[in-house]
Amino acid sequence: MRYATSRIEESQEHAPGSFNPLKPMKAVLTDVRDENSDVKTYRLKVGDGFSRSAAAGQFNMLGYPGIGEAPISFSGIGEDGEIEHTIRAVGMATRFIERMRKGSEMLIRGPYGRGWPLGAAKGKDLLLVAGGVGLAPIRPVIRQIMKNRADFGEVTLLIGSRNDEGLIFTNEYSAWQKAMSVEITVDELVTKKPWNYRVGLITALLNRVKMKAENAVAFICGPELMMRFICRALLLKGAAAGSLSVSLERRMRCGIAQCGHCQHVGFFVCRDGPVFPYKQVEGLFDGLL
Amino acid sequence: MSGNGTTGGPGSRIFDLIVPKRSFFSWLDSLRGRFSLVGPVTEDGQTEFRELGSSHEMDMEYQSTMLSPGKVYLYKPREDLFRFSLGKSVEVREPETDQEQRVIIGLHACDTNAVRYLDLTFLGSFRDPQYAARRKNTVIISLNCARSGENCFCASAGAGPFLEGNDGYDMLLTDLGEDYLVELKSGRALELFPVDGGSPAGEDAFRFKQEKEQAVVHSFRKKLDMDGLNGLLSKRPDHPVWRATAEDRCLSCTNCVMVCPTCFCYDVIDEISMDLKSVRRYRQWDACQDAHFAEVHGGNFRARRTARLRQFTTHKLDQTHQYGVFGTVGCGRGITWCPTGIDITDIAKEVQKSEVGSER
Known part of the structure; x- marks a missing residue:
């Protein structure tokens, strides 16, 4: 096998001389909203060019000097040069971000990676399955469907959460329900609030989906174990393996297929994903799919 | 790096020279x-x-x-x-890009x-400005x-012992005893090297080169069937x-990764000044053998030593869909510098052996 370098010569000619892909740019926090006790949605002013180049399912490296950067998927892509990220505060970078207030500056790089194959879903029935904060990367898809509802057939959204306290975007469900069927379940109830939805695992909701699996396209985002069982159940129901997409999470330092942390059996999750056709990542070692 | 296939074979004249070693140095x-x-x-x-005071060193x-x-002078x-x-x-x-003009002499295939x-990695989908500058400012003279x-298996990996192709480097030397066969592979090499500094290399020089290559190829003790x-x-x-x-043997010491000439992974680290007024962000080599390398909140995709060794080995001897080539060049460093003597070619042979067994 030869170590050919033709691709390199090409990229050297076309690459702009001074562009440094690791250099972050400034973004101003224009709004912060609590979703639940440890999840917030942050609205950021980034400029028209940036938000227009972004696609649902892609991510940004978000951070601050001294804190580092973390890969976070878009939870909203505005046409007004504003974007949204919905973040659970669990690590060094995200806990720092949690303490930021409206008007603060953040540093951002992106958009990176491959998003949801929305083009391929046009004219078809669409099943969206989200577990926990996995609903965040699905939300831009929901918004696009609402805007161009006629482009899609039946649309069903399944939302799962560990408990009723962990649900996010709860004040948007009623608007979503006007455009699609929304089914919600939690593993357990922990608050005393009235509950009109279901209790149990998200896989049980699949039985309530009316669309025919063989005609549907599915976008799935959540813990890998959840995605594995959803995908296997859908395949058993007759879904075509190529019609299922999943979004993967890995450690990332660069977002540009260099630092190697996100490598998954030869894929750079940051560049080749984070959204993958399920059949591409099914059964790979070092993963749960 | 404008090697464009104008040189390399017998018959091409001014680009291939026989140069007395004395004149070359x-x-x-x-x-x-x-x-x-x-x-x-x-x-x-x-x-x-290392940096030379004189070619005599x-x-x-x-x-x-x-x-x-490459990893010391291009990817630091x-x-x-x-x-x-x-x-x-x-x-x-x-930081300013590194503008030091450098000649590296004697890189093996x-x-x-x-x-x-x-x-x-660094000039692919995204171009790293520092690496690109060093690459541009570095003349590479291969040998x-x-x-x-003892641990070389480049012949098995298709990456040596003689260098093939005309791209990505500037000059190629073959030791002919008193002389070098000097093949000029880039426009820059043509500018730098005095064409009258040697005599044109004829077919016999290339025949001798071929014989020599065969002799070296036959001398390999470590072999791996990579088909x-x-x-x-x-x-x-x-x-x-x-x-x-x-x-039994892996210490997760990361030696294999550190000495590997193709391992490209890095970590990004922020260092805050004592007065909290400035931050230095730097990158440094990182290793998939480190326990935290693939850790995310709530889990670690390669928590087990077994998974980490498998990642390293398959990245070198499998996973060619990543770049279209094997990740190993067969330099043998990972074997030489493993404190417990782990040899990825042995691992591959074990798997091959049982594959043959299972087909029966």
Whole structure:
């Protein structure tokens, strides 16, 4: 096998001389909203060019000097040069971000990676399955469907959460329900609030989906174990393996297929994903799919 | 790096020269001042690439080095990325790109191919400005090997012992005893090297080169049949060899990664000044053998030593869909410098052996 370098010569000619892909740019926090006790949605002013180049399912490296950067998927892509990220505060970078207030500056790089194959879903029935904060990367898809509802057939959204306290975007469900069927379940109830939805695992909701699996396209985002069982159940129901997409999470330092942390059996999750056709990542070692 | 296939075969004239070694070295020394020279220097039995005061310091018969020249002089162990000053508003400053003009002499075929491999990472989908600048400012003079080392398996990997192709480097030397066969591979080499500095190399020189290559190829003690290897190792993630090798012998010391000329992974680290007013962001080599490498909140995709050794090994001997080539150049460093003597070619052979068995 030869170590050919033709691709390199090409990229050297076309690459702009001074562009440094690791250099972050400034973004101003224009709004912060609590979703639940440890999840917030942050609205950021980034400029028209940036938000227009972004696609649902892609991510940004978000951070601050001294804190580092973390890969976070878009939870909203505005046409007004504003974007949204919905973040659970669990690590060094995200806990720092949690303490930021409206008007603060953040540093951002992106958009990176491959998003949801929305083009391929046009004219078809669409099943969206989200577990926990996995609903965040699905939300831009929901918004696009609402805007161009006629482009899609039946649309069903399944939302799962560990408990009723962990649900996010709860004040948007009623608007979503006007455009699609929304089914919600939690593993357990922990608050005393009235509950009109279901209790149990998200896989049980699949039985309530009316669309025919063989005609549907599915976008799935959540813990890998959840995605594995959803995908296997859908395949058993007759879904075509190529019609299922999943979004993967890995450690990332660069977002540009260099630092190697996100490598998954030869894929750079940051560049080749984070959204993958399920059949591409099914059964790979070092993963749960 | 404008090698465009104009040279390389018998019959091409002014680009392929027979040059007395004496004249070659005095030409090298004449470059000092315009270029810093880097070459192999042997001290106490160990060779390393270092900056030269004179070409006399070089050991052109060297076997191998611990670190590859590409990872020391092009992709540095540690590199500043940005300085941030923290005030009301954050200011970002980029360091200047490295403009040092450098000539690296004596890269073996494996290490030259390793530089081509690093190009795929740092000049591929996204171009790293610092690496690109160094690549542009570095003249690479490669050297065909005169013999094979104990752990070398470049002949199996298709990456040596003689260098093939005309791209990605500037000149190629083959030792002909008193002379070098000097093949000029780039426009830059044509400009730098005096064409009248030697006599045109004829067909006999290339015939001699070919014979010599055959002799070196036949001298290899370490061999690995790499046909069909891609896909085979990743198809057997549960093969007992992974666990047996990792749990019994792997120390997770990361030596294999540090000495590997193609390992490109890095970590990004922010260092805050004592007065909290500025931040230095730098990157440094990182290793998939480190326990935290693939850790995310709530889990670690390679928590087990077995998984980490399997990642390293398959990245070298499988997973060619990543760049279209194997990740190994067969330099043997990972084997040489493993404190417990783990040999990825042995691991591959174990899997191959059981594959043959299972087909029966």
